[in-house]
Amino acid sequence: MKYLTIALPKGRLAELTLELLEKSGIKCSQSEIKSRKLIIEDDDTMVRFFLAKPSDVPVYVEYGAADLGVVGKDTLMEEARDLYEVLNLGFGACRMVVAGPTELRDRLDEIPDKRVATKYPNIAREYFELVKKESIEVIKLNGSVELAPLVGLSEVIVDIVESGRTLKENNLVVLEEISDISARLVVNKVSMKMKSERIRNLIENVGKELENA
Amino acid sequence: MWNLYSPDGMQDVLGSNCSIKKDTEKKLRELFRDNGFSEIETPVVEYYDVFSSAGSELALRSMYKMVDGKGRILTMRPDMTIPAARVAATKIKDEKLPAKMFYCGKCFQSDIQGGGKQREFTESGIEIIGSSDPFYDSFVIYMAVEAMKAAGINEFIIELGQVDFSNRLMEMSGLKGDDLDILAKMIDSKDFFGVNELLMGNKVDDDVKSLLLDLPNMYGKVDVLDSVRSRTGDKRLLSAIDNLSEIMTILEKFGVSEYISVDLGMIKRIDYYTGIIFRGLTYGMGFPVLSGGRYDNLCSSFSKELPATGFSISLDLVLAVLYRNGEIIADSGRGGTLVAFLSEGMADAVLVYKALRNQKVPTEFYPYSDEADMIGYAKAVGMDGIVMTKGKGKIETIDIDSGERTLGNLEALKGEVL
Numbered sequence: 001m002k003y004l005t006i007a008l009p010k011g012r013l014a015e016l017t018l019e020l021l022e023k024s025g026i027k028c029s030q031s032e033i034k035s036r037k038l039i040i041e042d043d044d045t046m047v048r049f050f051l052a053k054p055s056d057v058p059v060y061v062e063y064g065a066a067d068l069g070v071v072g073k074d075t076l077m078e079e080a081r082d083l084y085e086v087l088n089l090g091f092g093a094c095r096m097v098v099a100g101p102t103e104l105r106d107r108l109d110e111i112p113d114k115r116v117a118t119k120y121p122n123i124a125r126e127y128f129e130l131v132k133k134e135s136i137e138v139i140k141l142n143g144s145v146e147l148a149p150l151v152g153l154s155e156v157i158v159d160i161v162e163s164g165r166t167l168k169e170n171n172l173v174v175l176e177e178i179s180d181i182s183a184r185l186v187v188n189k190v191s192m193k194m195k196s197e198r199i200r201n202l203i204e205n206v207g208k209e210l211e212n213a
Numbered sequence: 214m215w216n217l218y219s220p221d222g223m224q225d226v227l228g229s230n231c232s233i234k235k236d237t238e239k240k241l242r243e244l245f246r247d248n249g250f251s252e253i254e255t256p257v258v259e260y261y262d263v264f265s266s267a268g269s270e271l272a273l274r275s276m277y278k279m280v281d282g283k284g285r286i287l288t289m290r291p292d293m294t295i296p297a298a299r300v301a302a303t304k305i306k307d308e309k310l311p312a313k314m315f316y317c318g319k320c321f322q323s324d325i326q327g328g329g330k331q332r333e334f335t336e337s338g339i340e341i342i343g344s345s346d347p348f349y350d351s352f353v354i355y356m357a358v359e360a361m362k363a364a365g366i367n368e369f370i371i372e373l374g375q376v377d378f379s380n381r382l383m384e385m386s387g388l389k390g391d392d393l394d395i396l397a398k399m400i401d402s403k404d405f406f407g408v409n410e411l412l413m414g415n416k417v418d419d420d421v422k423s424l425l426l427d428l429p430n431m432y433g434k435v436d437v438l439d440s441v442r443s444r445t446g447d448k449r450l451l452s453a454i455d456n457l458s459e460i461m462t463i464l465e466k467f468g469v470s471e472y473i474s475v476d477l478g479m480i481k482r483i484d485y486y487t488g489i490i491f492r493g494l495t496y497g498m499g500f501p502v503l504s505g506g507r508y509d510n511l512c513s514s515f516s517k518e519l520p521a522t523g524f525s526i527s528l529d530l531v532l533a534v535l536y537r538n539g540e541i542i543a544d545s546g547r548g549g550t551l552v553a554f555l556s557e558g559m560a561d562a563v564l565v566y567k568a569l570r571n572q573k574v575p576t577e578f579y580p581y582s583d584e585a586d587m588i589g590y591a592k593a594v595g596m597d598g599i600v601m602t603k604g605k606g607k608i609e610t611i612d613i614d615s616g617e618r619t620l621g622n623l624e625a626l627k628g629e630v631l
Contacts, residue, residue, distance in 0.1 A: 002496065063328035064499020084403040086429070130391075190494045190501070192403075193370055193432070193474065 001046045004198055007066035009054035009075075013183055016091045017070045018049075024205040058083060058186065067191035067199065073181045074160055078120045084192050086203050087185035090210060096123060096178040099167055100149055100156035108175045111155050117141050117148030118158040127158065127178050146170045222325070222332025229595075233541055234335070234532055238317050240363045241337045241526070245315035248356060250339050253314045255296040257321075261286035266514040267295045268484055275322040289321035293336050293525055294485070295511065301342035302515035310343030310519070317528075328499055329533035338505070338525025342512065345520035347456060350489050350507055351463035357503055357524050358469045361493055364531045365540060366502070369495040371472050372432075373460070374479025376486050376506070378453035382428065385421045385447065386412065396425075401480040403429035420445065432476035435461055441477065453488075460489060485511040493526065497537040502530040546595015549575030553587050556580070557604030561623050565600055565608070 008014040041048045058081040061069040117139040118124045128136045139154050148154040272291040279287045293316050305312045317337040341349045361369050399407040431437050438458050486506040493503030505524020512519035535541045554562035569576045581587035591599050599611040606623035
């Protein structure tokens, strides 16, 4: 039998996923994951895990280097990879929003040619161009996006918001909601068929566990 | 300066990699030819209009484009099916229909790369143009099975879908425009959660809704078809199912059912497909290595109504699979005998060379002065043995594996091999 390879995003999502998988009957020792080993194999169940940078998970899965993966909907939207997106795992819930200074509340549409700072250039572009039918200047940043409107780098930002506390502390508000975000189970399109039975069982078991929770 | 590099997504193929690729092409060529297909060669460069009139949006975006002296846009062909359809519609006489053609050639798409996919890639495939008989669909799928085997892939699935089924079901949802595109994308990614959310906001017939929600799960063996048949009375849905089941029944006669599965949620990737579509999947490759289907309207963009069906297999992906699964080893060497000579042994070398060639032994000349260099070369290119001619009939042979040396005389060999 061939290994079933699962790519997990480093960090909290990985822990939550492992917990869920364990409850669904897949042996995965947490302590091993916390060690520095890159790949953890279980020869009894022929399941193999590895941890990757969250934004890389869809790449591993699309190319078939991993059969399955867990990844945030934000990354999936941004990367637009060719995958099966089979389950909404529910955790890691947050929202993708357009945010800006308080004075822009209800006045977002009044700024022409706005500059939008974001870690998600594709999502920002798609939202403004396809949904709002306007052209924008996208400024790609790698972190602390909230800073951009405060120092005049951009008028607004597109980012994920969980509690909204960071926004509030910086006098920013949510101007528009783009979509809800949560963790998804994704599957390589070829693996889904070549390893059909095992993957179907896994999806079913995890699905049941989610319903019970 | 980029003079030391090949363009992104384009590769030099050397040594055994190249010979294995050419051998694989040859196996496919023989398979297609012996099954009634005739080979065609079409230009690598075509007018842009050939592809734009065929309306394949995906291909248009990714084509390399140039302009000729008269201001016409030229393009590197992004696929082989559209040129084949052009040939059938413009060059083949009616009495020769259906045209059964095969090809093996390079295609180019500027935006793909990764996971084994290249921007310059070799496609080999068949097209049957001028018949709508589902028997031909089955035959083409049977040929797809045989092509996978001929290429050396043994564990694989040919997965069937039906454009009429998925399109009709989406149409029945009543969604329009962008929503319909989003629905197609969600079905294609088996995003049951997304489909549910999208349908909730719209008034959709309950039966249609339940079919759409189950669509991500409608894959597997032939029983998938039976379970759907009992759930709808829609004529077009049923006729799409009947078409699939007829094709699968014929495939049973060909004895290849073990390789066949169905996915009713398969969405067409190329605009010209109209009926059955299929793709070849295997271990070690995250993308389909083979794809095909029925395209009944493509030829009409070349002013002739010719229903058609066909497939192509990607040589580059097939070879990547074989390497990854360890079925072939890169640079394994070419074998044969090196005929090496000192200048005074040249005439003897020619005799030995011709004698070996008469016995069909792969042979290569190597004039040498430094023996160690010469042996190094023989090892590096993967020869099996060396014959050295040293003049006046003196010869010495070396077995590369064992290193064993044998002295001999050309006179003594004359009776035997020369």
